[in-house]
Amino acid sequence: MNGEAKSSLSGRAMRWAIALTEEKSVTGTGGEASFGPWLADELRREAAFRHAETWTIEVEPEDGRHCVAMLVRGTGRATIVLTGHYDTVTTRDYGDLEDLATQPQQLTQALRKTLAMAEAPAVRRARDDFASEEFLAGRGLLDMKAGLTAGLAVCAAFAESTNAAGNFLFIAVPDEENNSAGARKAAQVLTEIAGEHELDIFAAINLDAIADDGDGSKGRVIALGTVGKLLPTAHVVGVPAHSGFPLSGPNAATIAAAIAARVEWASELTDDSRSLPGTPPSLLSIRDGKSGYDVTTPAAAFATFNVLSYRRTPDEVLERFDRLCADAASACLAELKRRRHFQHGSAAIDLLETIPLHRYEAVLDRLDAEARSRLGAVGASLAAGDLPLPEQCRLVTD
Ligand SMILES: [Zn+2]
Structure with a gap:
């Protein structure tokens, strides 16, 4: 050319x-x-x-x-x-400069000024980039x-x-x-x-x-191939307990947190391609099912993860995800039992031996025709609304 x-x-x-x-x-x-x-x-x-x-x-x-x-x-x-x-x-993360977020020239100038005094290494690199005039900012x-x-x-x-x-x-x-x-x-x-x-x-x-x-x-470069993305979610059901008597049952949010800690950056869910290291999984959202403050422990909690793959099939990814969830949940349960034993000896309330794990489709299989059609109607009405997909899935599972 x-x-x-x-x-x-x-x-x-x-x-x-x-x-x-x-x-x-x-x-x-x-x-x-x-x-x-x-x-x-x-x-x-x-x-x-x-x-x-x-x-x-x-x-x-x-x-x-x-x-x-x-x-x-x-x-x-x-x-x-x-x-x-x-x-x-969103443009919100531009803070005070939000009004300029979609005005590249003005925003770049304003950022140059904002960054002029900063000393952190990353900020200095950004400042040098902007000084080179080779970079433009803009949402x-x-x-x-x-x-x-x-x-x-x-x-x-x-x-x-x-x-x-x-x-x-x-x-x-x-x-x-x-x-x-x-x-x-x-x-x-x-x-x-x-x-x-x-x-x-x-x-x-x-x-x-x-x-x-x-x-x-x-x-x-132009990269060849595609990257697959899954959004596996762990929906954890616990036993809600008054916080004055927390040993009455395992806290769903605590188990979800253990799963989140186990899955985050887990090499088991990082799918390397022949030439490139894969992107590790990360937690996109974690929340419990409560709608407001009270002194009861959460009955349910949800953790949604971003999992990318080059070659693994969705089934393979989900099998690995299942294993990590089961590991994390049983390790968490074992630790809770240990703590309870220290505080209350063996006479305290029985806890589960293990935490059973089911795929959504296995739960679905157990429903009768009527329950299935009710669930189908719930799903259809959620799909017609404007809730994000993970939230729709959470509500259907709930
Ligand atoms: Zn993009």
Whole structure:
């Protein structure tokens, strides 16, 4: 590629990345809902895309959030899909600078000032990065509006070249930071789009950023393959006790905490690929089933984990997860028994010998038809609401 083409590629990418960042689109807000139609209009207005076909696809009827698709044709049927999400996480964590969170230039300047006096090593590194003028801050700029615009810049260069072989199908989706409703919708309609437009899709590139805690070079590669994600949850049922008599039964939240401590960063759930170390599991949420303060110990508690895998099947991951939960629960129970023995000798109240562990589907198998249909109705009504998926699962299990 010659110098001029290169500079128009990066110049465009930067200009569009800032414009997309300035259009705020935090997951679950009105900004996310209006972003799709806004982006489609912007693309239709770009001179480079005047021959491209751009349209929006609503995630569900009446949902309000849209995937944005743009087909840039060259010659033939071979097609590469370039895709990514346009929703972002919250801007709240910018604190006093929140108002500038989606104004990259102003935010970067303000951060330079804020960081000027700080001495912690990480902050100094950030300050040096900003001083180099090679970095821009902004909510959603890295994750992942810059990725989308890198793809758009390539589409524009492709659209402007003559007789280019192949086609690009660009698809931007909402809801990645939540339930991936946009990506799931896009996957659902992809075959239809390919059929209707006579395309042979032979590759898809997810334009999202790759985290790089080294010198930045890893962040510029295209990684092959996919990473699977599971969200296993331990729903712990204990025996609620008045806190004046805590030995009456095991505390669900204490057992959940033991499970959380056992699973966090566990090598047993870290799936290395042939060339890369895997990402260890981490606790995403832990809470008990109480709705307010009282002096009874929690009857139930829930711990939800992020588990990524390269090669393991969901069954393998769940088997490993089961084993860690069982280990942690029985170790916790043994320790509680030891403490109780020290304080009250052997005459105290009986505790369970072990804590039984069941998969959700095994519990489901034991239900009669009527109970199952009641549960189905609960699930359907929860699915129609806007609670996050883990919360829906918690309520169904409860
Ligand atoms: Zn992302």
